[in-house]
């Protein structure tokens with residue numbers, strides 16, 4: 001079968017031949033329909049995040065997948081059913097650990113998990129994959145074409161759960177929310193904030209000139225676009241308003257600290273980006289004081305568990321389909337796979353924010369299609 005693999009840091013994704021995997025007891029064989037590409041894939045391709053499985057030179061990419069059960073292999077799944085696989089698995093040398101036993105692999109520290117398509121385990125950009133039945137989350141057939149968006153939506157479901165948990169000790173009714181970053185994660189989150197969560201006022205920070213398709217999406221969703229080159233994050237409270245929620249999806253390390261200033265009293269910021277090392281000066285005393293005297297919280301959030309995937313399937317059903325059609329700027333078969341990775345040839349110096357440079361400003365999110373529905 002065909003798969004898409006990369007030698008991290010030393011190449012661009014290419015098509016490789018692999019044997020069709022055999023499902024072990026408890027696993028199902030899944031025929032892959034589509035796999036999405038996100039900012040993390042580019043970090044993996046350039047070698048700044050993740051890594052190959054022990055003993056391998058290349059990593060099969062892909063962690064945002066949807067497929068159809070080809071062989072249920074005696075599990076409770078049904079053949080012909082559409083499923084979305086979760087990302088984390090136990091490390092290769094153990095069958096499980098406490099985090100997986102509790103259904104909370106997203107809370108496992110480094111070394112206690114691998115991530116398919118990202119670190120230590122091959123991903124889903126292949127014609128077929130195998131996976132334990134309990135890691136395959138069913139999705140209705142009428143949503144299957146957009147099923148590759150379940151994983152990124154689940155990332156925001158988890159971040160929201162953790163943000164609300166930090167504010168659960170008092171009466172907190174967020175009205176204003178700011179999303180940092182107009183990439184695919186940021187835009188999906190804007191859609192959730194304006195639609196399913198129905199926050200009164202939603203803003204999204206980017207660094208693009210008009211006309212730009214991401215700005216059109218932000219405005220069509222009823223949110224306000226803010227250009228960080230004109231209004232840096234720390235000036236947003238004065239120029240617009242202090243925010244009850246800040247959701248960082250830029251990977252720009254200064255945003256972690258500037259978020260403190262952007263928050264309203266009692267607000268919470270979630271950090272999602274995965275920046276490279278970058279040293280810069282901050283006024284730690286002022287930020288410390290600001291967090292304490294205004295009861296502000298910052299929470300880091302990574303990955304998501306099965307509950308978040310299930311919530312994401314519901315969110316996918318609730319969001320307007322037009323959002324998916326506009327965020328997904330291209331779906332490519334294997335014959336045109338290069339087009340699925342338009343940013344894979346250019347990189348900016350490590351440590352300066354987003355690790356990718358768009359070579360084509362109209363690309364927001366792409367996916368690879370292996371087989372049609």
Ligand code: NAP
Pocket residue numbers: 038039040043155180181182183184185186205206207208228249250251252271272273274275301302303304353354356358
């Ligand atoms: P992406 O497509 O690279 O999006 C990042 C966006 O941020 C880009 O649109 C970029 O704009 C914008 N940006 C970067 N620096 C900015 C600045 N200073 N001011 C304004 N906008 C800025 O990546 P993504 O897939 O949406 O993911 C976003 C981040 O979240 C990445 O770091 C990714 O690794 C991370 N992530 C984390 C998790 C998790 O579990 N924690 C899950 C998924 C993704 P331009 O394109 O115009 O430069």
Ligand code: BGC
Pocket residue numbers: 038040041063087115118151152155274302303304
């Ligand atoms: C994936 C998460 C993963 C994170 C860190 C994200 O792009 O969506 O599942 O945990 O990267 O590797």
Ligand code: ZN
Pocket residue numbers: 038040063064152
């Ligand atoms: Zn991702």
